[in-house]
Amino acid sequence: MDKKLYELLLKNLSVRIFYKDKKSNYILINQAYSNDIGVKPEDIKGKTDFDIHPRYLAKFYRNIDADVIKSGKPKTIQQPYFLHDKQKQRLVEVTKIPVKNDKGEVIGVLGMLHDVTEKMQLIKKLQKTVKDYQESFQSLVDTITHIMEIRDPYTSGHQQKTEQLACAIAKKMGCSAKQIENISIASSVHDLGKIFIPMDILNKPGALNEMEFDFVKTHSTHGYNLLKGIKKFSDIAKIVYQHHEREDGSGYPEGKKCKQISLEAKILAVADVVEAMTAHRPYRPAHPLEKALEEIKRNAGILYDQKVVKTTLNLFKNKHFALNG
Structure with missing residues (x-):
């Protein structure tokens, strides 16, 4: 030159x-x-x-x-x-x-x-904005959870324990950070729609009749409708909507099968069943963990995703997770 x-x-x-x-x-x-x-x-x-x-x-x-x-x-x-x-x-x-x-x-x-200098100052401002937003968002999730647990004392702790197990399964399966975050939030609010179900049905000490059970099954749709309008909750709403769908199409609300169900919803479904079976309910005492694990093992590939079930069983077998009552 x-x-x-x-x-x-x-x-x-x-x-x-x-x-x-x-x-x-x-x-x-x-x-x-x-x-x-x-x-x-x-x-x-x-x-x-x-x-x-x-x-x-x-x-x-x-x-x-x-x-x-x-x-x-x-x-x-x-x-x-x-x-x-x-x-x-x-x-x-x-x-x-x-x-x-x-x-x-x-x-x-x-x-x-x-x-x-200016670039880093801008990044710090953005980080603070994101942190403030996340704190506000978490406060909203906590408020929703608190409202649900006040209304239905039998769900107290259920959402938190379900969230802990669902996240443990997701991490073990190698889900992305975003998937784990969505599973965490969805687990925390997955029974939100039950605020529309009459208390005498939710707290009924005996078995539900067909009409009452049909009423309970609407909670997935109610929860979805409440959440879908909040932009941050759009993906979470879909998980909540599908968490009672089953591999063989016998679930609700739409009777979806296999690949039609998101992985996040499949994970939440298994965590929800395991935690629910090991918790006390108005109509029955808590089942031992072994019975809950036998339920998902017996129905792997039928009601529940096989990979999710295998991961869940390994978590408990290898003592990588424990349901604390």
Whole structure:
């Protein structure tokens, strides 16, 4: 490249650029870097970071130089950075590249700095916004759960235990973080629709007749209708809607089969059955865990997804999970 063109590019680039020898002595800098540190390009040769920056930063910078020179590999880090008036601290992303001669020996370090102060400030603001939103969202979930448990004391703790088991199954099956989050929330509100079911049916000490059971079966649809209008809950609403569907099509509300049912709903279905069977109900005492596990094992591939059942059985067999009553 023509020397004048090279110098022109070096002078006008907004990226801060410097070149140091093996001893971390400056050889050259461009105008952008010169403006920041308050040293003219023609005066930089032979100076070190100790001549320019606070001592603690100079030591930090030189340690990075030494690492790049020793390893012979580029390195990119974020580091604090002072403008020459020493009053304004910025955050820069620095890429340091080893410069080698024809023999492959490192003879210096080429550095490029990008000011990322505003970028990081924006990221922090976004992170705070997301955190605030998540806290508000969790408060909404907690409120819904609390309302349900006040109305129906027999479901107290059921949602929480179902959520814990469902998430353990999902993690063991390698579900994504988003899937696990949706399963967690759906499990926490999966019986929301029961607020539309008369209390005398929910708390009936004996077996339900056909009409009463048909009434109870509407809770999946009621829960779905309550949740689907909330944007954040759209995927969760679908899980709630399907959690009583079964592999052979004998479930409700639509009688879906196998692949028509989402994996999240299949996981919730198994967790719900296991927890419900081991919990006390108005019409029966709690069953032992062994009976609940036998139920899902016997109906694997019939009512419940085989992989979900296998994972659940292994969780308990290997003592990776326990239902705490």
